[in-house]
Every structure is written in structure tokens, then in C-alpha cells.
Amino acid sequence: MEREEEESKKMEIDLSLKIDSDDDDEQVEEIEDHDQVKEDEKEEVHEATPGEIEDDSSVIQLSLQDNTKTKELSALEMEMESMKEENKVLRKVVEQTMKDYYDLQTKFSVIQENNIKRKDHTLSLSLQDNNATTSGEGPSRLIHEIFSKNIERNPSPLPQNNIDHDSISESDLGLSLRLQTSTCEKDNIEENKEAGKREQLASFETVQNKFQRVHELPAGITTHAAAYSPPNRKARVSVRARCETATMNDGCQWRKYGQKIAKGNPCPRAYYRCTVATGCPVRKQVQRCIDDMSILITTYEGTHNHPLPVGATAMASTASAATSFMLLDSSNPNSDYGYTTQQTFNNPYINSNTFHHSLNQSSNIRNINPNDPSQGIVLDLTNNNNLNEPRHFSTGGSSSSTSTDQHRFSWMQNKYNQQSSTSSSANIAMNNFYKPLEIHDRSWKSDQESNNSNNNNVTAIASDPKFRLAVAAAISSLMNKESNNNNTSNN
DNA sequence: CGGTTTTGACCCGCGC
């Protein structure tokens, strides 16, 4: 409850700041207008005095006009002075509010820090079409349909406040969230398939029950949270996306400072640090997914100490939405998320789609990778309809279960040959939601240059209102659900 | 020449 209050305070402050600053701007404009009026009137006065004097009466008239105009002028000056004073006061209020806001933010982060220490959560957020495995329909259409339904029913510009959650199940949305404690990872590795399947069923029921308890949604996600979030909170967000290049172009400037071959994955893990501002603590790790080399796992750690470049803001806002959820949820010691799911879905490589595959087809669970680079939030931007049928970058390769090694090394070979082949382009083009990601090979400068001709697809994905609505709705719904659960349990 | 990448060495935490 405290958490929610603090969050709502933050929002209120945020809004009030906006209003204040807007008012401030208006005031300034008003003052400028007054200045303009004053100037105009001065001109008028100036024009009137040199007028031709034909007789005494006209002289008297003019002098009277002068007197009234002077009075008006002095009145306007007084008004201006008072407005200036008011402006000063308003500025002080804004400054004070800003100070309070940052104080609150700092306090909030300290509280979160303490809670995080107690419980290390891993949250995976998958946005994919679980029902489109055969039809080939992408998640964008599904999301569009779902939101269209709700918009039809409630033509509000904020659909996340009006989602009828009874009509949208998790499977309908193709959207799932899981939260887990990382301490149980090892236990999960030991589980056998049969036990795993039973756990999956239990987990699935739990997840469904959780989603059925969803209520109204707060609009508590701010887009600037990632750029200005408290520096002492080490947010960690992983993004899984199909990308055939060395790294995704997320709009930020990165410098590579290391590379390692991690155990269990022949693909090297690259380490980057943000160089947009000196001393920025943000790091990112980039590694190919062992099961599908076309998937690039980018893990962001830390928060930027500088305003993000325009191109990076959308991505950061999406990640921050997820981070906000993690922060909020982790502050709640009573949160019961993931107690069952964590036993089966402790691997971020096993996303909800794999989960549904396992359920529906009784197929194998993918191997747990202990070298999971993504303790934290996983934003899954892949359409894993063909998880059991990995994509190949080598030309002419066939997708068979025995070609795993060929699949892996075909990517390695292609990496040093040419980044895009016709087959890979065609493969990725099959995905009707996530387009091929922009090449980001050498430096940020080249990216900036190429941004003019190519789309920054990560940004585009994150900027997609449907995508953002879906993320916001999912996170908000869970946040609010949890708060409602607490309310009902308290009553 | 300055910025970036590469790569082996080093540090540190963790498990046995």
C-alpha cells in the first residue's frame, strides 16, 4: 500500500510539475503579450502626440487622451509587476516541487533496494502470438484485435483502463508474465520431464488464476523512468529479439570493453558500456541464444545518468515499463508470483510460447541454461512459433532436429562473411511483426548515418503504440491486480 | 591522431 501511495505521489508530482511548468509558460507568454500591448499602446500614444493641432478644443481632447493612456499604462505596468512577482513565486513552487520529487524518488529507490535484497525476482514478459503457430498470424494483429475490441466497447484513449479482463485471457493476448526468485534455479535443472509437465500444468493454472483476478488498471508508468531512474538501483532488463547483426541499434552509444565465451554457449558474450556520457554506469551484454542463433539476447544493466538520445527513448520507455513493474512488485513481500512458475520456467529462454508448446504438444522442455545473462526482466521480442524449428542463416540449410551444430556454426560463419543473406532475410521477413533489425556493426556514428535510410526497428517496435499499450496494459493489470488482492485480503 | 575493438590477463565471487 505504501508502495502504491508513493507511486501515485510520484505521478501526482509528475503531473503537477507538468501543469506548473505549462502554467509558467503560459504566464511568460501572457507577459510577452502584455509587453506587446504596451508597445502597441506606446506607439499609439506616440502617434497621437505629433498630430496636427487645429484648435484649442482638440488640444484639450488630446491631453485628456494622454492622461487616460498614461493611467492605463501605469496600471498595466503595475499588473506586469504583480505578474512578475507571481511568476517568481510559481518558479519557486516548481523548484520546490522538483526537489521534493527527487527526494521522494531517492527515498523510494532506497526502499526498493532494501526489498530487492530480500528477494531477487526475475520477470519475463513475452509478447507473442500463442495461437498463431499454424496460421502464421503475428502478434501485432492479435494485439490490434484485442485492443480494437476494447476500444469499441470503451472508446477511451486509455484502453489500459478499460480492458475487460474477463474476456481477455492470457492465452488470448498471447502475453504472459512470470516472476521468479533466482535462488531456486538449480533445483529446477534437476527436474525430470514428467515432473516438469505436471509443474507446468500447475503453473499454468496458477498463472490463469492470477490473470482472472485482474481488475482496473492504474496508469502508473512513466516513460522517463529509465532515463532518470535513481542511480542506486541497478535495473537489469534483457531484450530478446531476432537480429542478424552483431548488436541491436538501440539509439545509445556503446563501447565494447570485453568479450567472453561463456560456458554452455559457443557464441561469445560481448560486453559494452554506455559512452553517451562520461561515467554512465549502464552496461550491456550481447549474446546469441544458443537454441536459436537468430535471437540476440541483450541485457541492459544500470540506469543512465544522462538524458537518452531521441532514438533510445522509446526502447528505454518500454524497458522501464517492465522495470517499473519489477520495482513495484518486488517491494511487496507478500507477492506470490512465480512460486509455482519458477519451478518450471526458471529459464528466460523458456518463454511462455515454449511453455504452451510443452503443454499442447507434450514436447520437450528446452534445456536450462545456467549461464543465464538475464537475471531481471526479459522483454521477449521474438515470435517463437518455430522454436522447434530453428532458423538457419546458412543458405540451403534444412531445419532438422539433427542440425543443431550446423545451425550454430552456420551463424558463426555467416557473421564473418556477410551479415545478410537472402535466406535469412526471407526467414525474418516471415515474421510479420518484428522486422529485420538494423545493422549495428562498427560504431554509433555509422548507425546515426544509416538511421536516415533505415528504420531503427527496435525503436520502432517500442514506439509501436500497440506494442506499448500491450506492455503497459499487461504490467498495469498485474500491478493493479496485486494491489486489489492486497486490498481484499486486508478487508 | 583519436576513438574503438580485440584479446589475454587479472580480479573476485562462489561452490566444493
Place this chain on the structure above:
DNA sequence: GCGCGGGTCAAAACCG
């Protein structure tokens, strides 16, 4: 205490 593995450092190489 030792070994392993992940993360970082820093010197050399590379590039525009």
C-alpha cells in the same frame, strides 16, 4: 584452499 567461471582491465591493433 583451490578451481571455475563471469566480469573487467588495459595494452596493442585497427580504423576512419
